[in-house]
Amino acid sequence: MVSSVRILMCPPHHYDVDYVINPWMEGNINRSSRERAEEQWNTLHQVLKRYATVDLIEPQIGWPDMVFTANAGLVLEKTVVLSRFFHPERQGEEPHFQKWFEDQGYTVHTLPKSLPFEGAGDALLDRSGRWLWAGYGFRSELDSHPYLAKWLDVEVLSLRLVDPRFYHLDTCFCPLSDGYLLYYPAAFDTYSNHLIEQRVPAEKRIPIDEVDAINFACNTVNVDRIVVMNQASPSLKQALETHGFTIVETPLTEFLKAGGAAKCLTLRVTEPRQGEPHSSSIQSRVVQLEGHLLDSGLVNRALDTVVSGGGSFQVLNFDLGEQRQDASTADIKISAPETGVMADIMSQLVDLGAVSLPQETSSAQLERVVQDGVAPDDFYVSTIYPTEVLVKDQWIRVQAQRMDGAIAITHENSGPVARCKILRDLKAGEEVVVGSDGIHTLRSETSFKSKQTDEFSFMGAGVSSERRVELVVEQIAWDLRQIRDRGGKAVVTAGPVVIHTGGSEHLTHLIRQGYVQGLLGGNAIAVHDIEQSMMGTSLGVDMKRGTSVHGGHRHHLKAINTIRRCGSIANAVEEGVLTSGVMYECVKNNVPFSLAGSIRDDGPLPDTKMNLIEAQEDYARLIEGADLILMLSTMLHSIGVGNMTPAGVKMVCVDINPAVVTKLSDRGSIESIGVVTDVGLFLSLLVNQLNKLTGQYAQH
Ligand code: ARG
Numbered sequence: 001m002v003s004s005v006r007i008l009m010c011p012p013h014h015y016d017v018d019y020v021i022n023p024w025m026e027g028n029i030n031r032s033s034r035e036r037a038e039e040q041w042n043t044l045h046q047v048l049k050r051y052a053t054v055d056l057i058e059p060q061i062g063w064p065d066m067v068f069t070a071n072a073g074l075v076l077e078k079t080v081v082l083s084r085f086f087h088p089e090r091q092g093e094e095p096h097f098q099k100w101f102e103d104q105g106y107t108v109h110t111l112p113k114s115l116p117f118e119g120a121g122d123a124l125l126d127r128s129g130r131w132l133w134a135g136y137g138f139r140s141e142l143d144s145h146p147y148l149a150k151w152l153d154v155e156v157l158s159l160r161l162v163d164p165r166f167y168h169l170d171t172c173f174c175p176l177s178d179g180y181l182l183y184y185p186a187a188f189d190t191y192s193n194h195l196i197e198q199r200v201p202a203e204k205r206i207p208i209d210e211v212d213a214i215n216f217a218c219n220t221v222n223v224d225r226i227v228v229m230n231q232a233s234p235s236l237k238q239a240l241e242t243h244g245f246t247i248v249e250t251p252l253t254e255f256l257k258a259g260g261a262a263k264c265l266t267l268r269v270t271e272p273r274q275g276e277p278h279s280s281s282i283q284s285r286v287v288q289l290e291g292h293l294l295d296s297g298l299v300n301r302a303l304d305t306v307v308s309g310g311g312s313f314q315v316l317n318f319d320l321g322e323q324r325q326d327a328s329t330a331d332i333k334i335s336a337p338e339t340g341v342m343a344d345i346m347s348q349l350v351d352l353g354a355v356s357l358p359q360e361t362s363s364a365q366l367e368r369v370v371q372d373g374v375a376p377d378d379f380y381v382s383t384i385y386p387t388e389v390l391v392k393d394q395w396i397r398v399q400a401q402r403m404d405g406a407i408a409i410t411h412e413n414s415g416p417v418a419r420c421k422i423l424r425d426l427k428a429g430e431e432v433v434v435g436s437d438g439i440h441t442l443r444s445e446t447s448f449k450s451k452q453t454d455e456f457s458f459m460g461a462g463v464s465s466e467r468r469v470e471l472v473v474e475q476i477a478w479d480l481r482q483i484r485d486r487g488g489k490a491v492v493t494a495g496p497v498v499i500h501t502g503g504s505e506h507l508t509h510l511i512r513q514g515y516v517q518g519l520l521g522g523n524a525i526a527v528h529d530i531e532q533s534m535m536g537t538s539l540g541v542d543m544k545r546g547t548s549v550h551g552g553h554r555h556h557l558k559a560i561n562t563i564r565r566c567g568s569i570a571n572a573v574e575e576g577v578l579t580s581g582v583m584y585e586c587v588k589n590n591v592p593f594s595l596a597g598s599i600r601d602d603g604p605l606p607d608t609k610m611n612l613i614e615a616q617e618d619y620a621r622l623i624e625g626a627d628l629i630l631m632l633s634t635m636l637h638s639i640g641v642g643n644m645t646p647a648g649v650k651m652v653c654v655d656i657n658p659a660v661v662t663k664l665s666d667r668g669s670i671e672s673i674g675v676v677t678d679v680g681l682f683l684s685l686l687v688n689q690l691n692k693l694t695g696q697y698a699q700h
Contacts, residue, residue: 003224005223006053008055008056008069008100009057012034012041013059014066015064016032016064021087023167024165024257024259025257025259028257032255032258040255044265048266057100062092063090063092063096070170070266071119072093073097075120075271078106079152080106080108082098083097084111084113086138109147109151112320115147116141117140120267121264122136122169123148123169124175126179127177127179131155132149132152132154132155133159133175134169137161138168142158143294145158146299149313149314150314153314155314155335156313157307157312165187166213170263171216171260172187172188172213176222179204180204182218182227182240186210187213191308206240212236215230216231216262217230217236218263219260221266229249230252231249284335286334287346288330288332289330289332289352290353291327291353293330302354305348310336311341315330316333318330350441352441363390363391363393364433365433366432367432367434369427369428369431372426373426375423377434378435379433379434380439381405381406382403382407383441384643386648387401388440389433390437390438390439392415392416394416395440396415396417399418401420403643407421408420409433474689481694489627490516490517490626491518491519491622492507492629493519493637493641494633495521496524496538496539498582498632499529501681503679503682503684504532504543508580509687511582512589516591517591518594519592520596520622520641521594521596522595522596522608522634523598523600524598525582525595526582526595526605527556527604528556529581530583531556533580535559539555560603563606564603567606568607569605569607570587594615594619594622595608598610629649631651631652633656638655638664639664642672651664652675653675655675658674661674
């Protein structure tokens with residue numbers, strides 16, 4: 001019985017493996033037999049004619065992969081999105097397929113030139129037409145998915161392919177009749193597997209193993225309950241039969257050499273639209289994104305966020321520029337299987353700068369704090385990015401922007417005021433923003449670009465090369481001088497390693513020369529600095545000779561004890577007990593410092609704040625209004641400072657451990673620069689460069 005299904009095929013008269021554009025083709029150039037290919041293709045053709053009407057397109061000399069008509073485009077009803085091949089080796093097929101579709105009366109959509117999408121090879125409709133599964137990662141770009149959603153008016157579920165052998169979605173994924181799914185889970189990333197599991201109930205999923213996968217078992221043509229494929233293992237046959245499918249095997253080994261099989265050799269050109277795209281349990285929201293969406297990678301990130309969070313999207317309006325780098329606006333409908341998933345996705349999208357649309361005229365949702373120091377469950381967690389909230393029809397800028405806070409709203413005479421507050425400062429009765437409506441984070445284009453460009457160039461290989469360090473040093477020296485000369489503020493966060501690595505003389509120089517307006521650290525940096533100043537050792541190691549001093553391990557305690565006797569570091573300086581070093585220079589030059597805590601029971605110094613809350617407040621006060629923060633080899637103090645600092649403050653993190661540097665640059669803002677190097681060396685380069693800039697060459 002021939003159903004109403006029509007399939008497009010292309011005879012293999014000019015088929016061969018002429019180049020390598022996927023792992024299957026490697027070692028197979030000119031290795032396929034034309035005769036056997038014709039024979040296998042004819043058999044497939046005959047088989048398919050039993051179940052469908054087969055149309056043929058004229059093969060073209062010079063385009064050997066044109067047999068794989070799945071890659072012609074993606075059809076839904078009378079609309080087709082034409083493929084844009086990733087590899088030039090196949091791009092010449094495009095006009096031939098375009099002509100065929102036009103001749104058949106299809107509405108043909110073509111994607112922007114630089115946006116690859118490989119048709120039904122990478123996009124498969126759910127067999128009940130509920131949504132479109134779209135693959136990306138190798139041949140098609142995620143950015144192409146919004147176009148599919150828009151032009152075909154269908155919900156798109158994006159799946160990321162991760163195994164180069166399964167470079168097209170149809171090599172590892174095959175939706176079957178009645179909601180069944182034949183697929184190879186290992187070809188997808190975790191999130192995609194998650195999405196698949198959310199949409200297809202366990203009893204409808206037919207996962208296959210690697211052996212079947214490499215025999216292209218997923219590359220199956222399915223018409224009703226018939227599945228036509230190259231080959232299936234006995235266990236797969238059994239699984240399919242149990243679910244009521246009849247298997248027709250037809251060897252396609254010659255085409256496997258080019259990385260394709262039954263499904264690749266066909267394109268279903270009748271895809272009726274069936275039913276409503278959304279089932280009722282699915283939630284949806286509309287958000288708007290604005291800016292250089294494609295060029296900045298923002299769309300990619302936003303869609304990635306949606307997909308990786310278990311949701312899906314449909315593009316309602318995409319006001320595209322002509323070029324990828326043009327500014328554009330997108331209204332995106334986000335769908336999620338349930339409320340929790342939606343809430344998570346929405347808050348992440350808001351952090352990326354998206355605005356929730358239907359709420360544009362309604363205010364941010366507020367809820368009262370019931371218990372001091374505890375926010376309502378659903379409170380919006382603030383980021384380092386400038387944020388606005390919609391209160392009483394008015395977008396107001398949040399003050400004291402910082403990360404990990406709640407946004408509290410107060411109503412003053414001048415109108416509502418929004419302010420970031422840390423949890424412990426919340427008071428019962430106070431109103432706090434919950435959910436993600438009426439919140440807008442202002443992300444600059446550059447804050448996205450940094451990820452791909454700057455950070456990459458500084459830390460590309462994890463460790464900065466010497467020349468790179470020099471370049472960064474030049475830039476920081478320049479900034480420091482500018483900041484000093486215009487009366488700005490540079491703050492240094494330093495760990496004890498600064499002293500161990502011989503950085504003390506350089507840091508003291510910076511302080512003396514007026515480059516430092518605040519110093520943050522813990523007990524240790526001050527202790528080691530004072531030990532070095534009083535006894536010439538740092539943790540008992542002679543700083544000139546680099547060797548341990550007999551009994552030196554007691555030195556740091558003696559240093560602490562001496563300062564304790566004086567009552568404070570400042571007193572010690574005044575009494576002439578402390579006469580040099582970093583802390584001495586701070587006191588002498590009126591540079592405020594804050595020493596936050598110590599878990600070590602070795603003192604502490606009288607200046608060390610053992611109450612961490614007070615210490616945090618002290619830190620926050622010293623950071624306020626900073627233009628630049630130089631973080632020198634102290635992971636915890638740097639991360640703490642990073643969290644307290646709003647976007648826009650330049651941060652330079654120097655550490656020998658790349659993990660620390662990466663952690664800080666995770667802020668993703670252009671302002672953070674990571675330098676993986678020895679901090680003593682870094683400081684000496686910095687001082688040298690500053691001296692060069694000011695015409696005083698180093699004397700040593
Ligand atoms: N050699 C072709 C390519 O690499 C094979 C295409 C297979 N088609 C498919 N829909 N999986 O593009």
